[in-house]
Amino acid sequence: MSGTEEKGVYRALFIVNFLACLGFGIADPFFPVYATSNGAAGIHLALIFSGFAAAKTLFSPLTGWWSDRIGRRRLLVIGLFAHAAIAIGYLCLPSPSSLILLRFLQGIAAALVRPVSLAYIGDMAPARHEGTAMGTFDISYYAALAIGPVAGGIVKDTFGFPGIFICLSALCMLAFLTALVFVRHFGKNRVSEIRTLRVDLSVLKKSGTLIALCGFIFSRTFGIVYFGMFLPIFMFENLRLTGIEMGVVMGANTIVTALMLRPMGLLSDRVARDRLILTGGTAAALLTAFLPLSETFPHILFLSIGIGFASVLSLPASSALLVEEGNRQGMGLTMGIFNAAMNLGAVLAPLAGGILFSLFGMKAVFYGAGFLGLGGVCFYHLARNTRKGDSGQGS
Structure with a gap:
């Protein structure tokens, strides 16, 4: 991949990360309120949020290793599409038990997106310029984090909870389409090398x-x-x-x-x-x-x-x-x-x-x-x- 093509992939990943993080920045502040309004008690809230983090903890090493083995693009687009689908699931299946399951599945999807995106950027980071490459990319996350809650408040007051989760789904779908079209396969690992890798936490x-x-x-x-x-x-x-x-x-x-x-x-x-x-x-x-x-x-x-x-x-x-x-x-x-x-x-x-x-x-x-x-x-x-x-x- 040429330098120009790498820059195009970098910009596309920046946009993908911003869109997905903006969606969660809009939805996450209101998720506890949505859950409690649908009958969730304290134990349900604990399971909803701890389950999400636990899924990311368990699956991040696996998906990271898997991306070294089969390539990053496939996992990235699967994770983004799953985010979009699960967001609609929150509206269709609002019971506490369903929200616990959906949130756990979304944790798995998050493990497909964040580590893989960072691995993509790490692959492209020039030697002795890794800090600049990674620091610039993380602007997409923190900018979305700053904008999301304010935008979410406006959406919530105007369209209610359906608007919140439709926004999350739409932004993740837009990120999915951006990745599908503009993010090409790239990686320093080659298949002959990757096949020797194992999930080895040693x-x-x-x-x-x-x-x-x-x-x-x-x-x-x-x-x-x-x-x-x-x-x-x-x-x-x-x-x-x-x-x-x-x-x-x-x-x-x-x-x-x-x-x-x-x-x-x-x-x-x-x-x-x-x-x-x-x-x-x-x-x-x-x-x-x-x-x-x-x-x-x-x-x-x-x-x-x-x-x-x-x-x-x-x-x-x-x-x-x-x-x-x-x-x-x-x-x-x-x-x-x-x-x-x-x-x-x-x-x-x-x-x-x-x-x-x-x-x-x-x-x-x-x-x-x-x-x-x-x-x-x-x-x-x-x-x-x-x-x-x-x-x-x-x-």
Whole structure:
């Protein structure tokens, strides 16, 4: 594939990722309300959301490995089409038991899309420019995340829940058609090489970098989950902020991340990536621990912006190291294992946070996230230095 063709595939994947993520950004904030309005109780909600994350955790390594074996395009378009179909299923089968099953199936579909898309980008990322390629691509995710809830609110108020899920289905179908037409098969692995691969998670024992990155993102996920899950409660009950103020605090974090992804990607291709990950991870953990000490709107807004900046400091750098490791171990399998670690954190974080909140109160939730984040930084540093020669550019 020529350089021009690769750029075309990259742009198409950017659009595909933006469309699919925008659909979920529109639907996800209203999914709990939809479920409860159809009779879902607390246990149903727990199964709906934990089942989605559990499916992604279980299937991401498998689909990543599978994409190394049979090619990425086929799995990507299947996953996008499944997303579109399942979205309509939410309207046709609204009972709690049906929603649990459909959400689990959507988790499998998500495992077909996200790791495979990242593997595609990793395949195309030029040497010593991995951070720029991955950071720029992730703008599609964070931009959709920033726009989605606002667009979803407008759709919900105008067309109700049918409008929400029709939007999700339509956007995923548009992403499916874009991938079908513009995303061509591409990969550095050739069939003769791919057939020698096996789903072998012992790669974690062989790669200090991969296990370090998995530990880092697992611990970091707790802070991310608690920011979205518990911070709105803290702002409403403790700080008595208005709805607009709460929206500004939550949105500022995402906007900063989206705006800084490409500059930080360029930076990660020029300076030591380990330093960016360690600095960003440490800062994000400390700022998360400071959240419950906030007393005013400007204070918590400053912390939100700071967490966004600290997070984006480490994001392209870690993605670049992941691409380098994917070139050694298999891009799809590497991306799948990494996403599984992140999704495992998404499964366990709400459970741990709920226990901390019930036993010790709100402050303990954020202190716990900060402590775990610092532990993840230490784990990353130790794991990266356990295997000589297993280092990325600028490490």
